[in-house]
Amino acid sequence: MIEQNIVFIGAGNMARALISGMRQLGVPGSQIQVHAPSTQRREALAEEFGLRSRPAKAEKLPQNSLVIYAAKPKQVDGILSEWRESFADAQVLFVSVAAGISSQQMRSILGENVAVFRAMPNTPAQVGAGATTLFAQATVKAAQCDIVQQIFSGVGKVFWLHDESLMDAATALAGSGPAYVLLFLEALEDAAVLEGLDRVTARALALQTVWGTAQMAAASPASPSELRHQVTSPGGTTAAGLAVWEEQLRPLAQRALAAAAARSRALGQSLKTKA
Numbered sequence: 001m002i003e004q005n006i007v008f009i010g011a012g013n014m015a016r017a018l019i020s021g022m023r024q025l026g027v028p029g030s031q032i033q034v035h036a037p038s039t040q041r042r043e044a045l046a047e048e049f050g051l052r053s054r055p056a057k058a059e060k061l062p063q064n065s066l067v068i069y070a071a072k073p074k075q076v077d078g079i080l081s082e083w084r085e086s087f088a089d090a091q092v093l094f095v096s097v098a099a100g101i102s103s104q105q106m107r108s109i110l111g112e113n114v115a116v117f118r119a120m121p122n123t124p125a126q127v128g129a130g131a132t133t134l135f136a137q138a139t140v141k142a143a144q145c146d147i148v149q150q151i152f153s154g155v156g157k158v159f160w161l162h163d164e165s166l167m168d169a170a171t172a173l174a175g176s177g178p179a180y181v182l183l184f185l186e187a188l189e190d191a192a193v194l195e196g197l198d199r200v201t202a203r204a205l206a207l208q209t210v211w212g213t214a215q216m217a218a219a220s221p222a223s224p225s226e227l228r229h230q231v232t233s234p235g236g237t238t239a240a241g242l243a244v245w246e247e248q249l250r251p252l253a254q255r256a257l258a259a260a261a262a263r264s265r266a267l268g269q270s271l272k273t274k275a
């Protein structure tokens, strides 16, 4: 059972995904509060999930708080500087989901005594199917790691990283990944329509194929490569399609992840308060 009071700074897409997952996990709305500037957006979230909605300005934190920073990376310095005093209570745990901003950058704003975690979740968290990478500074206690693990494992799978510099790669893969998969779905649907299927059928077939394949791969001890070879007969339709994918897909995936990881690093470097 999650006992912490969860305080979100930011009420956007990522906060929504995590809150939706947490509520499905059984965390009571009375244990969650969201802070954001626009009344309309946070009130809508509060009404939908039965939470407390608070203005953006910093305030005293409830007892036994876990604060999740879910506003934009470029706002970290300005927003957290305002919240600094609220972190004087050493019991507060802090988790940032901001891409690219290092745990030491956040600790240097909030104070050296704060237990700082970095998380890179993704939006499937809203249906309990998220993939979150977590990093904890060496100073945090095992019991504090357990609490953060419990929260994020409630909304999907959790993977701990012991080298924080790998967060950029994890961000490029899993944080940004749902958008890549959605683009892939769109491309498959459009191509199938060009082949003559109606759009509704093309969309449903593309979705079920990606969903079913992911489930099959997750259930099998074989690697994706082995599974692919099992279903590829020489001279068959799959081989004909794969020959085209193979021409472009791997270099494209490398370029896409390199671009996203570089953007993540640049977000950290652009922050004024450097580690």
Ligand SMILES: NC(=O)c1ccc[n+]([C@@H]2O[C@H](COP(=O)([O-])OP(=O)(O)OC[C@H]3O[C@@H](n4cnc5c(N)ncnc54)[C@H](OP(=O)(O)O)[C@@H]3O)[C@@H](O)[C@H]2O)c1
Residues within 6 Å of the ligand: 009, 010, 011, 012, 013, 014, 015, 035, 036, 037, 038, 039, 041, 042, 056, 057, 069, 070, 071, 072, 073, 075, 079, 097, 098, 099, 120, 121, 122, 123, 175, 176
């Ligand atoms: N979206 C993803 O797939 C994803 C995945 C992993 C990590 N992340 C990370 O999650 C964070 C949020 O991304 P997002 O996609 O959720 O962005 P978003 O939808 O634009 O949400 C940003 C939120 O921050 C709020 N905000 C702005 N100024 C604030 C302030 N002074 N105090 C408190 N809240 C403030 C905004 O409130 P208003 O609406 O009232 O302006 C909004 O609710 C980013 O750091 C991003 O790197 C996102």
